[in-house]
Amino acid sequence: MADGDEELASYLERVVPGSPLRDGLDRIVRSHLGALVVLDDSPLVLAICSGGFHIDAEMTPQRLSELAKMDGAIVLDREARRIAWANVHLIPDPSTLTTETGTRHRTAERVARSTGVGVVSVSEEAGTITLYAGDARRQLQDTDSLIVRANHLLQTLERFRTRSDDALGDLDRAELQEAVTLGKVAAVLQRLEMVVRVARSIGELLAELGSHRRLLRLQLGELVAGVFEERRLVVLDYVATGEGDDLDAAADGALGRLSLLSADQLLVLEQVAAALGVRGEAAVDLDVRAVPRGRRLLRHLPHVSLDTVDGIVAHFGDLARLRHASADELAAYAGEADAALLRSGLERLQLGVDGVQRHYLGSRRSASEVPPPLR
Secondary structure (H helix, E strand, O other), X not given: OOHHHHHHHHHHHHHOOOOHHHHHHHHHHHOOOOEEEEEOOOHHHHOOEEOOEEEEEEOOHHHHHHHOOOOOEEEEOOOOOEEEEEEEEEOOOOOOOOOOOOHHHHHHHHHHHHHOOXXXXXXXXXXXXXXXXXXXEEEEOOHHHHHHHHHHHHHHHHHHHHHHHHHHHHHXXXXXXXXXXHHHHHHHHHHHHHHHHHHHHHHHHHOOOHHHHHHHHHHHHHHHOOHHHHHHHHHHHHOOOOOOOOHHHHHHHHHXXXXXXXXXXXXXXXXXXXXXXXXXXXXXXXXXXXXXXOHHHHHOOOOOOHHHHHHHHHHHOOHHHHHOOOHHHHXXXXXXXXXXXXXXXHHHHHHOOOOOOOOHHHHHOOHHHOOOOOO
């Protein structure tokens, strides 16, 4: 997240529906008034203020909407709990770049960019509320529109999650049959990345919903549980590495390249495969055989420690070698108890009788996997 986006996120909580400041801004919109509200009364802000009068009173929606009837800007403290100044004339650096056209919005953007503080501009004509912070800006939507859009995206996310689970099940079977192709791996990553991107879009919407987001966040958490870990495990299994390369660093690089793909590029499996570090003189060959390291499947086996899995995968190098290893070979690197658990777990997976496929995510889910909203 860029610095400007982080600043914007820190101010969003002050203007979510249900907050006193948002109630005041909504009152201004309903009264067909305009307003310019600065969310900081630091010396840096006061240095570009001229005129006005000092208030130092508690911020209430009623006071805010009444003070908006005057032409000047309103200056609040950073937490938007007190009104510091009203009817202030703001004089930001005129050389500061702005993409806005209206006088009020141009001033808001210049103040935000030159000081780094949050500034809210309410358009009298359009009845819109826009938040600026640093180089970032966001036009706030009304609560009903946000909820409708969030619910629509949750339905989309549910469909994408179902497809990604189906693709992961296919990958399970292909890995156990030693029949994985690069195209199959790319298809799995494509679907997982789609789930991640939709989930993050929903997270950004929920950042604006305040107290209305609780149920929607629960739904989001249910739909994305395990996805972030699963995506990383797939990359860890198939990312291309050179001799001496750190596997975790290579996986981080691949995930970074994957996140940089545009929506159109994500639809091209060759582009997804290339994110894994696979290169060719011409196009990437999706039919080439891919050999899994085995970390993903083994990490979902119950009662086997993650350290044991990581260590044994690092030794054997690929899932096929591990599956065909003798009991003595496994015991030499995992101990007799863990070796027995590994062998029995792999046998159950092969037979498909333990119901692990697409149900084992629960054993590794954690609350930290829920994509956080902007704040």
